[in-house]
Amino acid sequence: MNLKTIASLAGVSTATVSNVINGNFHKVSEETRLRVEKIIRDSNYKPNVMARSLAKKESHLIGVVVPYLDKTEDFLTNPYNAHIVAALERLVRRHDYYVMLRCVGDPREIIPLLSSWNVDGAFFLGVFKDEVREIRQTIDIPMVFIDTYAPGEKIVNVGIEDYRGGYLSAKYLIGKGHRKLALVTPPDAGEGVIRERQQGFLDACKESNIDFNLNRDSFSCVSTYRNAVEVGQDIVFSNRGYTAVATLSDIVAFGVIEGLVQCGIRVPHDISVIGFDNLPDCDFMTPKLTSIAQDYEWKAEKAGGFLFRMIDGERDLHVDERQPIRVMERQSVRDLTQ
Amino acid sequence: MNLKTIASLAGVSTATVSNVINGNFHKVSEETRLRVEKIIRDSNYKPNVMARSLAKKESHLIGVVVPYLDKTEDFLTNPYNAHIVAALERLVRRHDYYVMLRCVGDPREIIPLLSSWNVDGAFFLGVFKDEVREIRQTIDIPMVFIDTYAPGEKIVNVGIEDYRGGYLSAKYLIGKGHRKLALVTPPDAGEGVIRERQQGFLDACKESNIDFNLNRDSFSCVSTYRNAVEVGQDIVFSNRGYTAVATLSDIVAFGVIEGLVQCGIRVPHDISVIGFDNLPDCDFMTPKLTSIAQDYEWKAEKAGGFLFRMIDGERDLHVDERQPIRVMERQSVRDLTQ
């Protein structure tokens, strides 16, 4: 069942059918239009997207590229990624585009993919540091990065106020009377959003004259629950009298709490914990996790807004949009001032 | 940059280049092959998938169709869906296919999509009861349903032992000395996996002479955290002295616990709760949620195995594969027998 069949069924040319389908009504009389439409409906005909894309040189496909940490840990296993992907899918669907979902270890893998499918645009999740440049050089399609730190690169990035996130996290704990702070952070921060958060945290400590030393008081942890549990125990074994620990993702906070609890520590009575992301899961647990809140829907909306503006012709857009954040207060931080 | 360019650069015909790309080496001399390959590499050429698909009548695309409950609640918001999608994406990628992710309210929406993209196969997540038939009638591509109950339809379904799940859930609670049981279940069970789980639950109760009445002791709840919180409160307000409540999904169990706690109930001391799905999140909370365990990776592997067998020519496969399940014991059920 193809255009040609419909055309001959209706006794018109393929061009006419094509015009009907694509809404070029000024080239088709009301009468023919209705006839063709009826036949299309009756024969349950659906145009072949591949052929159309080939002819129009556009695919209506949007790539969504998500990183994974290692082979055992899945990308959507991290609820943060899952939420962002969900929000993006919804947004893309609303624009009548389609999502091609792809998970990658190294973002470079994605380049051949995107160019051969000639997707109309792509979202990149997660930090891709240096690879950003390589991606940009190799393919030239509208793309929006999410949570990527790449100053100097002329890209569109949508993230959060990372520096302020770290700053608020520390300030909040300090405000609750905590003076011995530990920070759990992904390894190998280098440059990037993690580095910004760390810096915010450091500056807040310095500002309040808190004796926090990154070498001594920070604990390295990949963003998996399992690893975080061990880190939680390490914190106890370190025996440094921390009263609060800050993490840079909720999933890590969950693990840390578990590790602490396994060592007989009560949260927040003995040690307080603050997360980062404000996942719905924060509400599921006891104590409910206090976290740095960001709005996924907002992020997706912003990112989508930029992407579709670029698709609509506005090339070389260059913005670094940061979502304002706030502390979402729950129960995992004890107030020592009272 | 297209086949033709490469061909003229290499001084051969497009057919030869095509043969090189597709590995039909017996039609190309070693020498030409190397020359062409070099040029392809140097010019960074990637074949256009749309054109290839059109010519070969296969897309290397796999549709992943996920239902959503309502407009506010996203499909990947439910970690269960997120995990399945993650496992499927990984599997599809391993087979060198691509995932087209689509979320739908009514699965019928998907029909035009699948036929116009002429995907090579599709996975359908979630219960699609009657729509199964309509889908099957309208499109004829390899497809595998996940967690779908449609006896009589010649489909491939991969699920779990739902009946046994409900049965085990009840038996476990009963074994721990509970006699006053409540069941939280999605509304409008009709036929389907939910109905099976209910039946298993009922039969287990009957077998142990437990006075459980579906009309009196079951609470209707859509699978969202928010609704589940209310239901948790309802259970308390019903004032029927339940000592344990079983749910048919973890996410609902999380909400129910929250609702109970909000009413001053201690879990599991006053009321025990058992979940269903065994999400990683079960470990994140206090008390850790006892749940009915299923293996996502297993499901994806099985489903993928079937789908690719069908794609490889084995049409009219018809199986209803059920994954064995077990109770994953944690801390949310109190043992009353001691």
Next chain:
DNA sequence: AGTAATAGGTTTAGCGATTAACCTTTCTTA
């Protein structure tokens, strides 16, 4: 009335691959 514009088409040349059919050489083999 004569010309221009418009409405409503049709023809046909792509889009970028694949592939069947065909064409030379060169190598086997009876």
Next chain:
DNA sequence: TAAGAAAGGTTAATCGCTAAACCTATTACT
């Protein structure tokens, strides 16, 4: 040594759709 097969290509049709160019009546305008 003549016929057949194999190696290594090329040509051209085709996949299903789009869109520019072209055609032919009508209708509009001055």
